[in-house]
Amino acid sequence: MELYIFDGSLEGLLTAVFECYQRKSPVVKLVTATHHVPDVFDAGFRVVSDREKGKRVWKGLCKKLGKEWQFRFYKAFLSEQPETFQHLLNFARYIIDQPAGACENFAHPDILAVSQTAQKVHREKHRMEAFVRFQKTGDGIYYAHIEPDFDVLPLLPEHFQNRYADQRWIIYDLTRKYGMYYNLEKTEEIELDVAPQISVVNALPSDLLDPGEQMYTLLWQDYFKSTNIQARKNMRLHVRHVPRRYWKCLSEKQG
Amino acid sequence: MYERIREKLGILADAAKYDVSCSSSGSNRKNENKGIGDAEGTGICHTYTEDGRCVSLLKILLTNHCIYDCAFCVSRRSNDIKRAAFTVEEVVELTMNFYRRNYIEGLFLSSGIFKNADYTMERLLRIVKKLRHEERFNGYIHLKTIPGASDDLLREAGLYADRMSINLEMPTEKGLKLLAPEKSHADVKKPLKYIQNNITQFESERALIKSVPKFVPAGQSTQIVVGATPESDKEILYTANAFYQNFSLKRVYYSGYIPISNDARLPVIGSQPPLIRENRLYQADWLMRFYGFKVQEILNDIHPNLEADVDPKLSWALRNLDQFPIDINTADYYMILRVPGIGVGSALKIVQARKFNRLYESHLRKLGISFRKARHFIRYADSPMHLKEYEAGHIKGLIFSESKSKYLSNPNNQLSLF
Numbered sequence: 001m002e003l004y005i006f007d008g009s010l011e012g013l014l015t016a017v018f019e020c021y022q023r024k025s026p027v028v029k030l031v032t033a034t035h036h037v038p039d040v041f042d043a044g045f046r047v048v049s050d051r052e053k054g055k056r057v058w059k060g061l062c063k064k065l066g067k068e069w070q071f072r073f074y075k076a077f078l079s080e081q082p083e084t085f086q087h088l089l090n091f092a093r094y095i096i097d098q099p100a101g102a103c104e105n106f107a108h109p110d111i112l113a114v115s116q117t118a119q120k121v122h123r124e125k126h127r128m129e130a131f132v133r134f135q136k137t138g139d140g141i142y143y144a145h146i147e148p149d150f151d152v153l154p155l156l157p158e159h160f161q162n163r164y165a166d167q168r169w170i171i172y173d174l175t176r177k178y179g180m181y182y183n184l185e186k187t188e189e190i191e192l193d194v195a196p197q198i199s200v201v202n203a204l205p206s207d208l209l210d211p212g213e214q215m216y217t218l219l220w221q222d223y224f225k226s227t228n229i230q231a232r233k234n235m236r237l238h239v240r241h242v243p244r245r246y247w248k249c250l251s252e253k254q255g
Numbered sequence: 256m257y258e259r260i261r262e263k264l265g266i267l268a269d270a271a272k273y274d275v276s277c278s279s280s281g282s283n284r285k286n287e288n289k290g291i292g293d294a295e296g297t298g299i300c301h302t303y304t305e306d307g308r309c310v311s312l313l314k315i316l317l318t319n320h321c322i323y324d325c326a327f328c329v330s331r332r333s334n335d336i337k338r339a340a341f342t343v344e345e346v347v348e349l350t351m352n353f354y355r356r357n358y359i360e361g362l363f364l365s366s367g368i369f370k371n372a373d374y375t376m377e378r379l380l381r382i383v384k385k386l387r388h389e390e391r392f393n394g395y396i397h398l399k400t401i402p403g404a405s406d407d408l409l410r411e412a413g414l415y416a417d418r419m420s421i422n423l424e425m426p427t428e429k430g431l432k433l434l435a436p437e438k439s440h441a442d443v444k445k446p447l448k449y450i451q452n453n454i455t456q457f458e459s460e461r462a463l464i465k466s467v468p469k470f471v472p473a474g475q476s477t478q479i480v481v482g483a484t485p486e487s488d489k490e491i492l493y494t495a496n497a498f499y500q501n502f503s504l505k506r507v508y509y510s511g512y513i514p515i516s517n518d519a520r521l522p523v524i525g526s527q528p529p530l531i532r533e534n535r536l537y538q539a540d541w542l543m544r545f546y547g548f549k550v551q552e553i554l555n556d557i558h559p560n561l562e563a564d565v566d567p568k569l570s571w572a573l574r575n576l577d578q579f580p581i582d583i584n585t586a587d588y589y590m591i592l593r594v595p596g597i598g599v600g601s602a603l604k605i606v607q608a609r610k611f612n613r614l615y616e617s618h619l620r621k622l623g624i625s626f627r628k629a630r631h632f633i634r635y636a637d638s639p640m641h642l643k644e645y646e647a648g649h650i651k652g653l654i655f656s657e658s659k660s661k662y663l664s665n666p667n668n669q670l671s672l673f
Binding site: 102104105106107108109112116126129130131132133134135136142144162163164165166167212215216218219220222223224226227228229230231232233234235236237238240241242250252 | 257264273289291292301356358511530610612621623
């Protein structure tokens with residue numbers, strides 16, 4: 001077995017697949033540079049991310065995989081989990097080696113793992129589409145921050161752009177310290193300098209907010225309470241659908 | 256102003272919450288005019304209340320003033336409660352501001368009936384028109400059909416709403432007459448039919464001419480109250496089935512009756528709402544819509560009620576053991592769907608995966624089926640030899656003894672002392 005070390009990027013992962021064939025490595029263990037613990041006996045092979053090599057592998061995969069599986073591959077990658085990188089590498093090699101249609105073999109451990117991880121990431125993407133709570137700032141930008149388990153932010157702009165085509169908005173990932181800003185034309189990646197100060201609660205400092213903002217937060221909190229049926233109280237179900245780790249970003253859970 | 260709107264929202268959201276529909280899916284209204292909102296594709300539940308129900312739409316009444324006196328309804332005219340009414344502008348402002356903050360998918364607008372049906376429907380119509388035209392709102396709108404409103408108003412409303420609904424309330428005419436003598440099922444069927452016909456007509460016209468506008472693209476739904484009157488599950492489900500078939504409904508909702516009245520005809524205040532029964536009805540409804548079950552298979556004269564301790568699919572399987580076990584590696588997809596513990600997603604995965612290799616227990620466990628339940632009804636590549644056929648009661652006992660079901664505080668058939 002050979003040890004491959006890559007930089008954690010998608011390009012790096014795809015390059016690693018390329019190198020498996022180039023170097024004719026039968027079995028490869030893939031780790032990211034951050035997770036790699038140097039070993040005296042096995043220095044490992046350092047994969048140098050290469051756009052051209054990555055592209056060739058991706059093109060090869062696209063020949064065998066439909067749109068949905070291509071998207072699944074990307075979503076599984078965004079999980080940022082070390083074991084998923086390994087599954088993705090094995091998955092890619094299996095797909096390339098087999099005739100088209102092999103992705104339907106759900107009994108294959110790597111296919112199942114990629115599909116299940118992609119599903120987890122997809123679920124969190126969907127959750128973020130639900131749980132983002134914008135606050136209107138004084139200059140008319142709708143701002144929200146999130147702390148997702150997986151790096152789902154790149155998956156979000158399409159949805160929010162279609163929906164809020166006529167308002168400027170920012171969604172900021174506090175954990176990974178970058179955001180998406182839609183300026184009525186297109187969405188671009190941004191970094192905020194003030195980010196560290198706003199990490200505590202779901203609120204921008206009140207002097208940054210639109211004067212009407214407080215009222216709508218309050219009305220939303222009221223609505224959340226009035227629409228509940230006390231006689232049916234079921235906190236277990238509530239927490240299953242709205243896990244506690246997300247509560248700090250939900251304004252209705254602050255009232 | 257501030258406090259007044261809070262009070263109104265409190266009253267009118269509270270009065271609207273017994274309508275359980277929360278769906279925001281199934282429409283195809285895209286944001287094409289660079290306006291606001293998009294009602295394409297799957298629905299989104301933006302949050303869940305502490306009772307575990309999803310919040311997807313801003314669900315409010317325009318007013319809770321009502322000329323009717325239905326015993327099961329909080330807004331009945333004889334009930335001594337605070338009354339309120341929103342203005343058209345207030346509803347529009349609330350909807351837009353909630354939507355822009357990503358609190359909701361859209362508006363679910365209903366109303367008590369004040370003055371008369373047309374007057375009420377006309378007000379509702381004014382709100383949705385303002386949202387669509389002035390605010391360029393493309394989010395989801397679920398609009399209540401007011402029984403007795405004129406055809407012209409309904410037809411116009413259908414051009415703006417994504418979904419329309421009108422509630423049957425009680426599963427049988429007899430039950431309805433008992434609690435709401437002023438109403439009848441015929442009042443519900445007439446507008447349902449009218450809108451259904453229009454949906455079909457608009458669809459066939461759009462097949463020819465692309466510019467024909469959308470008409471109630473997410474279809475119609477209705478709601479049946481469960482447990483207020485003594486109907487059996489069979490009566491409820493047969494009614495639902497007939498409405499699915501005759502009116503092409505997208506959904507029938509079952510609402511466990513929450514006691515809100517001291518009326519002697521109804522369960523007393525404080526008695527438990529029939530939550531398990533409601534849950535079982537939804538499960539049976541799913542079996543009819545997604546699993547290819549006929550209503551007569553689930554409930555019939557010999558089995559007029561769903562069981563509380565087992566789900567309807569398991570119950571059906573236990574009554575039909577002669578159809579099992581089936582071989583996972585060869586059985587028809589529709590038969591795999593009928594196995595307790597296997598859902599639509601897993602059934603699809605199974606038929607795809609078995610093209611590549613014979614499936615073993617280890618595969619099945621990983622695919623995400625409830626193997627604990629399913630194993631009694633299936634054979635797979637390495638299934639153990641069975642010397643004898645188990646009978647239904649024995650299998651049920653086995654499943655219970657391994658079960659962690661929320662409905663079973665005592666896992667066995669043993670009786671509790673307390």
